[in-house]
Ligand SMILES: Nc1ncnc2c1ncn2[C@@H]1O[C@H](COP(=O)(O)OP(=O)(O)OP(=O)(O)O)[C@@H](O)[C@H]1O
């Protein structure tokens with residue numbers, strides 16, 4: 001075949017315009033000619049030099065070089081795209097074919113090229129797909145995508161956690177309607193197609209519940225979108241945010257807030273009653289004084305004298321109540337001093353006995369006369385007895401028997417106070433929680449749940465201990481033990497006795 005000069009010129013040009021390496025070597029790997037791009041890459045004379053030394057810095061033909069195969073087989077050979085670990089770069093594919101002359105290989109053509117459709121793009125795509133897969137699977141929110149028939153296409157770990165369905169199960173052709181009922185699925189699609197929930201194709205912050213197979217209901221905040229190809233709906237994707245923790249935190253916070261308000265109210269009430277008691281002291285003093293004067297200085301009829309005596313008696317009772325109330329609510333810094341525990345119990349009972357809650361409660365007191373004074377902060381002890389006795393009366397709903405016993409523990413170094421009631425008892429699962437702050441079984445507004453936690457703290461401060469035994473249907477007994485010798489926090493005896 002004879003070619004015109006023009007043809008030859010075009011053929012050469014077509015090779016020279018390529019921006020890929022194109023070169024021809026001898027069967028012993030010497031460079032015979034190169035295209036313009038190759039010569040520009042190596043700005044020195046390359047003709048006659050060994051190709052592996054010149055182009056690839058190898059002392060012998062490169063590993064995997066397609067030309068080596070061509071020399072052996074006479075057949076064209078391809079080396080797939082390679083990653084060069086030295087340069088951290090992808091090297092393009094290399095293709096080599098022989099130029100046969102007299103049944104021998106006269107020369108070999110070598111060229112670099114990128115695959116049509118581009119390997120680089122494919123790799124990039126693979127990598128970005130892997131990145132997105134990672135992104136979706138590590139999302140804290142459940143991500144579920146479905147096609148328009150409802151078949152699940154994407155389902156991450158968080159979705160598995162929320163739904164209780166494994167990723168494998170979900171991705172094995174499961175329908176989204178197995179996770180939430182048909183009407184919910186339909187409702188979501190309707191909202192997605194409407195303009196009213198964040199724009200067409202979008203659904204923002206939609207509250208729904210997912211009921212798992214194990215019966216657990218999970219509150220969900222759903223953000224969803226329709227995926228379009230042109231105008232056509234092809235898929236839907238939903239981001240499911242589990243609200244359980246947030247809702248629990250919110251309700252705990254609200255509860256704590258209410259309880260704190262209640263505690264504040266109680267403390268304010270305590271202060272108020274102490275204030276009122278104080279105010280009553282002076283007029284009560286006046287009533288007593290003048291009633292006595294009337295009795296002593298006037299020669300009154302017997303009936304009038306009896307009336308005056310009655311006035312005096314009642315005024316004295318009022319004064320006693322005021323005194324106990326003041327003692328009870330006294331705001332003092334914590335001072336641990338020897339006190340008569342029996343007296344403290346009697347004072348609490350004195351304040352409570354006439355309350356309607358105690359009208360039908362039989363109170364049995366078995367207070368040891370031999371009980372020595374116990375080192376306590378009296379005001380705190382008042383709180384302890386008041387809380388436990390009130391709890392007992394509340395549990396018995398005003399009907400039953402309250403037993404209070406005091407004494408010395410067998411080995412003599414502790415006083416004990418036992419307070420028992422014949423109430424309904426405390427169920428086993430509730431028992432471990434009764435000393436927790438804010439734990440209450442009472443209706444909202446009825447109890448703060450702080451009573452026993454305060455009691456526990458106070459007894460701890462006194463280096464004592466408190467335990468509870470309860471039998472449902474029979475009653476509850478609280479047992480407090482207080483050391484007769486007070487030890488400070490370092491465990492040393494502080495002072496001579498206390
Ligand atoms: N004697 C008892 N019999 C049965 N249950 C009791 C008794 N004492 C305490 N409890 C249980 O322990 C819970 C916690 O008691 P605690 O005194 O700490 O709070 P509260 O009485 O509910 O509220 P508050 O003391 O603030 O009025 C109570 O709600 C109740 O369920």
Ligand SMILES: [Mg+2]
Pocket residue numbers: 387390391447451452
């Ligand atoms: Mg209480």
